[in-house]
Amino acid sequence: xxxxxxxISDQGIICDFGxxxxxxxxxxxxxxxxxxxxxxxxxxxxxxxNVIPSYNKxxxxxxxxxxxxxxxxxxxxxxxxxKLTTSxxxxxxxxxxxxxxxxxxxxxxxxxxxxxxxxxxxxxHLETEFYVYMIGFMPGHPYMGDLDKKLFTSRxxxxxxxxxxxxxxxxxxxCIIYPYLSPGGWNIIxxxxxxLFDTKNLTNPCLFSPGDTIKFKKVSKSELK
Amino acid sequence: MEQSxxxxxxxxxxxxxxxxxxxxxxxxxxxxxxxxxxxxFLLSNVLLNNDNVNYYDYRKNFEHxxxxxxxTSLVKQSTALFNYIFHYVDSSIFNTKVxxxxxxxxxxxxxxxxxxxxxxxxxxxxxxxxxxxxxxxTKLTEKLTLSKDQQVKLNDIFFAxxxxxxxxxxxxxxxxxxxxKKAAKEQWSRxxxxxxxxxxxxxRSKYNDExxxxxxxxxxxxxxxxxxxLKNSNNKKPVEVDVEEPxxxxxx
Numbered sequence: 001x002x003x004x005x006x007x008i009s010d011q012g013i014i015c016d017f018g019x020x021x022x023x024x025x026x027x028x029x030x031x032x033x034x035x036x037x038x039x040x041x042x043x044x045x046x047x048x049x050n051v052i053p054s055y056n057k058x059x060x061x062x063x064x065x066x067x068x069x070x071x072x073x074x075x076x077x078x079x080x081x082x083k084l085t086t087s088x089x090x091x092x093x094x095x096x097x098x099x100x101x102x103x104x105x106x107x108x109x110x111x112x113x114x115x116x117x118x119x120x121x122x123x124x125h126l127e128t129e130f131y132v133y134m135i136g137f138m139p140g141h142p143y144m145g146d147l148d149k150k151l152f153t154s155r156x157x158x159x160x161x162x163x164x165x166x167x168x169x170x171x172x173x174x175c176i177i178y179p180y181l182s183p184g185g186w187n188i189i190x191x192x193x194x195x196l197f198d199t200k201n202l203t204n205p206c207l208f209s210p211g212d213t214i215k216f217k218k219v220s221k222s223e224l225k
Numbered sequence: 226m227e228q229s230x231x232x233x234x235x236x237x238x239x240x241x242x243x244x245x246x247x248x249x250x251x252x253x254x255x256x257x258x259x260x261x262x263x264x265x266f267l268l269s270n271v272l273l274n275n276d277n278v279n280y281y282d283y284r285k286n287f288e289h290x291x292x293x294x295x296x297t298s299l300v301k302q303s304t305a306l307f308n309y310i311f312h313y314v315d316s317s318i319f320n321t322k323v324x325x326x327x328x329x330x331x332x333x334x335x336x337x338x339x340x341x342x343x344x345x346x347x348x349x350x351x352x353x354x355x356x357x358x359x360x361x362x363t364k365l366t367e368k369l370t371l372s373k374d375q376q377v378k379l380n381d382i383f384f385a386x387x388x389x390x391x392x393x394x395x396x397x398x399x400x401x402x403x404x405x406k407k408a409a410k411e412q413w414s415r416x417x418x419x420x421x422x423x424x425x426x427x428x429r430s431k432y433n434d435e436x437x438x439x440x441x442x443x444x445x446x447x448x449x450x451x452x453x454x455l456k457n458s459n460n461k462k463p464v465e466v467d468v469e470e471p472x473x474x475x476x477x
Contacts, residue, residue, distance in 0.1 A: 033252065049248045049249055050248050050249055050251055050257065051252065052251045052252050053252060061248075134252075135252060135253055135254045136254050137254060138254050139253055139254045139255050140253065140254055141254050197253070197254075205253065206253040206254070210252070
């Protein structure tokens with residue numbers, strides 16, 4: 001449930017669902033996100049032009065000429081989160097990943113720090129059903145959880161300047177996929193060829209949505225298109 | 226590289242190049258960007274005689290536009306002084322309206338310091354008067370062609386008005402808004418008077434120009450007739466032409 005709603009600027013508020021990161025809380029965030037987006041699109045709530053969900057926070061930006069923070073706060077406070085459904089979410093995806101050494105740049109180091117074999121790390125990763133908490137950092141970049149405790153690890157001490165496109169990486173209890181070439185400090189354990197953000201797809205450029213579930217499927221290098 | 230792009234040829238201190246941003250798609254990881262200072266963004270568009278941009282509708286419709294394959298990108302050139310070339314290749318993918326300011330406008334804008342803190346949301350009435358001022362100026366510039374001096378004078382009026390309204394908004398942020406509203410109304414009256422005087426000046430100069438033009442034509446005709454008289458010994462008086470008096474401000 002929402003712990004507090006506070007102003008973050010003259011045109012923005014933040015709904016705080018607490019500090020904990022778990023699926024139940026995140027589902028509430030996504031429910032409220034979908035609700036506000038739908039109401040805004042139908043013009044039932046005027047002035048909202050940006051709604052951004054995260055693990056346990058929801059930011060709402062609005063236009064002061066159309067609405068104000070008090071009204072938005074009232075609307076949000078009056079919403080019964082239990083009755084909301086996480087519509088537009090819940091798609092199940094299977095993503096092919098190649099764990100070859102060529103792509104799994106940090107797998108060798110992880111075997112030492114986690115005291116697990118490569119096979120064990122890969123097996124645990126493949127067995128986990130991931131949940132997309134949010135999209136951020138880059139277009140289409142998913143933050144997925146929750147990793148098995150055996151794979152909990154910290155980020156690299158020195159981030160890489162360039163992480164290859166499609167790199168699958170882990171840190172703490174999360175897993176990510178880099179949709180673009182970018183800097184990054186997560187532990188890379190494989191690579192996928194799936195395009196996460198398609199600029200040519202004008203109807204839905206982002207492959208994943210918060211609330212989706214993802215399973216990884218091991219493929220060979222030749223199968224990785 | 227994209228097919229359509231801007232190439233900056235000369236940049237300087239405070240050079241910025243801003244578009245209107247991409248709103249409503251941040252949940253996909255797309256940073257919104259956009260104008261750093263919305264108020265000066267609107268102001269510069271008024272200065273440049275561009276359409277009165279409805280920022281909210283743009284933000285609201287952005288997602289709709291990308292879904293329908295019609296990305297709309299309105300570009301603002303800020304108060305910085307720099308030149309650029311716009312390589313416009315494919316209008317279907319880059320439906321861009323480019324706002325280009327003359328050096329005079331940009332210098333004036335910079336001197337008057339339009340880059341200020343965003344005074345948004347402080348005194349609603351002040352915005353109504355801002356809008357009125359913009360509409361007046363837009364209509365004025367649509368109907369009449371202004372000389373450079375007149376443009377500069379018009380800018381001065383607008384800046385003075387804008388600055389006063391900004392101060393009022395800040396002053397009455399937490400105080401009695403009724404007093405603020407009254408002050409805003411008084412300021413608008415002053416601005417309106419100045420604009421009406423300006424309008425009269427413009428019309429008067431236009432009237433004088435036309436009168437001079439008419440006189441010149443009459444003189445030419447007279448000379449022509451006199452030449453004809455010498456040939457034909459035919460005395461014809463030149464036709465008297467009346468020039469209409471300037472319109473009053475109600476025409477606007």
